[in-house]
Amino acid sequence: MAEKEQLIIESGDAAQPFKYAVGMHGSKFFTETRDNMRLMGLKCPKCGKVYVPPRGVCGKCFVEMDDWVEVGPKGVIGTFTILRFAFIDPETGQQKPVPYGYGFIKLDGADTLLQHYIDIKDESKVKIGARVEPVYAKERKGNTRDIEYFRIID
Amino acid sequence: MDRTAIIGVGMTNIEAEKRRETFADMAWEAVNKALSDAGMTIADIDNVVTTSSDFWDGRTISLMAVGDVSGAAEKNVSCVEGDGTYGAFYANARALSGSYKTTLVTGHSKGSQCVSSLITNAAFDPIYERALGMDMVTACAMQANAYMNRTGVKPEDAALVSVKNHGNALKNPVAQLPMNITVNDVMASEMIADPLRKLDCSPVSDGCCAVIIAHESVATKFRQKPVWIRGLSFCTDSFFFGDRDLARSKALTEAAKKAYAMAGIKDPRKEIDLVELYDAFSYQELLWLEEMGLADYGKAAARLKAGEFNLDGALPVNPSGGLLSGHPVIAAGLYRIAEIVLQLRGDAGAHQVKKAKTGLAHGVNGLCGQSHCVWILDKEK
Numbered sequence: 001m002a003e004k005e006q007l008i009i010e011s012g013d014a015a016q017p018f019k020y021a022v023g024m025h026g027s028k029f030f031t032e033t034r035d036n037m038r039l040m041g042l043k044c045p046k047c048g049k050v051y052v053p054p055r056g057v058c059g060k061c062f063v064e065m066d067d068w069v070e071v072g073p074k075g076v077i078g079t080f081t082i083l084r085f086a087f088i089d090p091e092t093g094q095q096k097p098v099p100y101g102y103g104f105i106k107l108d109g110a111d112t113l114l115q116h117y118i119d120i121k122d123e124s125k126v127k128i129g130a131r132v133e134p135v136y137a138k139e140r141k142g143n144t145r146d147i148e149y150f151r152i153i154d
Numbered sequence: 155m156d157r158t159a160i161i162g163v164g165m166t167n168i169e170a171e172k173r174r175e176t177f178a179d180m181a182w183e184a185v186n187k188a189l190s191d192a193g194m195t196i197a198d199i200d201n202v203v204t205t206s207s208d209f210w211d212g213r214t215i216s217l218m219a220v221g222d223v224s225g226a227a228e229k230n231v232s233c234v235e236g237d238g239t240y241g242a243f244y245a246n247a248r249a250l251s252g253s254y255k256t257t258l259v260t261g262h263s264k265g266s267q268c269v270s271s272l273i274t275n276a277a278f279d280p281i282y283e284r285a286l287g288m289d290m291v292t293a294c295a296m297q298a299n300a301y302m303n304r305t306g307v308k309p310e311d312a313a314l315v316s317v318k319n320h321g322n323a324l325k326n327p328v329a330q331l332p333m334n335i336t337v338n339d340v341m342a343s344e345m346i347a348d349p350l351r352k353l354d355c356s357p358v359s360d361g362c363c364a365v366i367i368a369h370e371s372v373a374t375k376f377r378q379k380p381v382w383i384r385g386l387s388f389c390t391d392s393f394f395f396g397d398r399d400l401a402r403s404k405a406l407t408e409a410a411k412k413a414y415a416m417a418g419i420k421d422p423r424k425e426i427d428l429v430e431l432y433d434a435f436s437y438q439e440l441l442w443l444e445e446m447g448l449a450d451y452g453k454a455a456a457r458l459k460a461g462e463f464n465l466d467g468a469l470p471v472n473p474s475g476g477l478l479s480g481h482p483v484i485a486a487g488l489y490r491i492a493e494i495v496l497q498l499r500g501d502a503g504a505h506q507v508k509k510a511k512t513g514l515a516h517g518v519n520g521l522c523g524q525s526h527c528v529w530i531l532d533k534e535k
Contacts, residue, residue, distance in 0.1 A: 018280075020280045020281060022281055023281070026281045026282070051397070052396075053279075053281075053282040053283075053394070053396075055394075059392060059393075060392075078300070078396070078400065079296040079297070079299045079300040079303070079400050080296060080299060080348075081292050081295035081296045081298075081299060081347040081348050081349075081350075082347065082348045083292055083295075083346075083347045084344075084345045084346060084347060084348070085291075085344075085346050085347070087271055087287060087289070088269060088271065088272060089287050090272060090275050090276075090284060090285065090287055091285050091287070096287060102286070102288060102292050102296065102347075103296075104296060104395065104396050104400065112394065112396045112397045113395075113396030113397075113400075114282075114396055115278075115282070115283050115286055115288060115395070115396060116286065117286065128299065128300070128303045143285065144281075144282055144283070144285050144286060145285065
């Protein structure tokens with residue numbers, strides 16, 4: 001059978017750019033992480049729940065939050081996975097080297113979990129409930145990668 | 155309250171890649187199958203709801219692209235972005251409103267035409283989460299770990315869901331992945347993201363499903379036996395995954411409770427004869443059954459092992475083969491409704507279950523079951 005040729009219509013270098021507002025709560029969170037290596041959450045004035053990452057509204061209570069509290073920097077793994085299939089990094093468009101660890105971290109003093117990378121040098125230590133601490137980037141730019149990953153502390 | 159019924163269903167075969175068909179071609183096939191099943195012509199349809207996602211389709215206002223083939227010309231057409239069960243929910247509300255008598259609802263998607271991990275990555279918060287690269291598979295792997303840690307359920311217990319559902323698909327002509335496999339095959343398949351292996355995950359799929367919902371005043375005017383809608387509800391959890399109890403799904407418990415109450419069901423374990431649910435990953439079948447009150451929390455695996463959820467078991471679950479055997483995102487929940495309709499009419503063919511008076515169809519929207527939609531359908535009014 002003759003090999004079929006695919007019709008490919010490409011956009012060349014054109015992209016559909018979006019520009020997201022970080023917002024006032026994100027700005028505070030990232031500024032504190034970048035400048036002071038402090039992790040900040042917002043506390044609901046009604047139910048007292050501390051939200052990390054911080055956002056303006058406690059959805060359950062339907063009230064605005066403006067009570068900033070410092071959380072962490074240490075915490076525990078709420079849940080995790082180790083990714084073993086090649087995956088396109090949305091930041092770079094390149095395939096990300098595997099394996100690497102993902103986790104939801106419950107920072108001390110927070111009531112919600114923060115999504116981030118987990119160091120998996122010793123896979124046997126990667127467990128729900130394991131204590132972790134952030135490893136900060138040397139050059140911090142005010143984004144989520146200012147924390148490089150969380151590492152397990154014995 | 156007025157009553158409504160489903161009077162026609164149409165499904166395309168679910169396939170890995172439908173190269174011959176565009177979105178419109180798939181919808182044309184499903185819509186005509188539904189009309190023919192109902193014994194209707196397009197003139198008998200008075201309004202249309204299409205279900206699609208602009209992001210999955212890679213185009214803006216994706217409902218417009220399937221309007222013509224859905225018979226929407228010069229009619230009221232509206233779009234629901236999300237799973238097909240939600241499109242059908244809206245279609246049902248229209249049928250109950252008094253303004254419409256017959257609503258055609260479709261759901262379509264083609265996973266083959268995009269990179270699904272990039273699409274599901276874009277569901278995460280763009281400020282705090284998206285850059286980390288997580289997608290649906292990795293998020294669900296974390297949910298699976300949380301569930302297994304809480305309940306003691308093992309990966310090999312969940313693997314049996316995959317064995318059962320791929321086995322059921324052998325009897326379903328529209329399924330994409332009919333397979334005769336064992337728990338060992340699942341456990342030997344490639345590790346994707348701990349604890350999920352390749353055979354724990356549903357495939358990338360293309361497909362379209364169409365369903366016709368009618369007000370009771372016209373439900374028996376056409377050829378097909380109506381299947382009655384007894385109860386339906388949906389409920390949503392927090393957007394941020396980290397805000398939720400990862401090992402549970404409270405939104406599903408609430409949705410199921412409300413659907414049972416509306417249907418007048420007091421003991422769902424006794425009154426529901428079969429279930430078609432959203433098993434995007436093997437562990438989800440267990441967790442969803444438990445949160446719907448059809449098994450005790452952490453105990454569905456034992457009942458699965460005892461054969462209770464088999465095609466010939468006490469409560470057949472996913473006799474069609476479920477999403478593990480074909481997962482056209484968006485359309486998937488509508489396929490669950492269509493499958494229950496066929497079963498209650500006795501038209502399911504080789505995968506027909508014996509006792510099928512009352513059935514439950516379940517759809518999911520959002521990451522790791524952020525939102526759930528539960529339908530109770532009945533052979534009798």
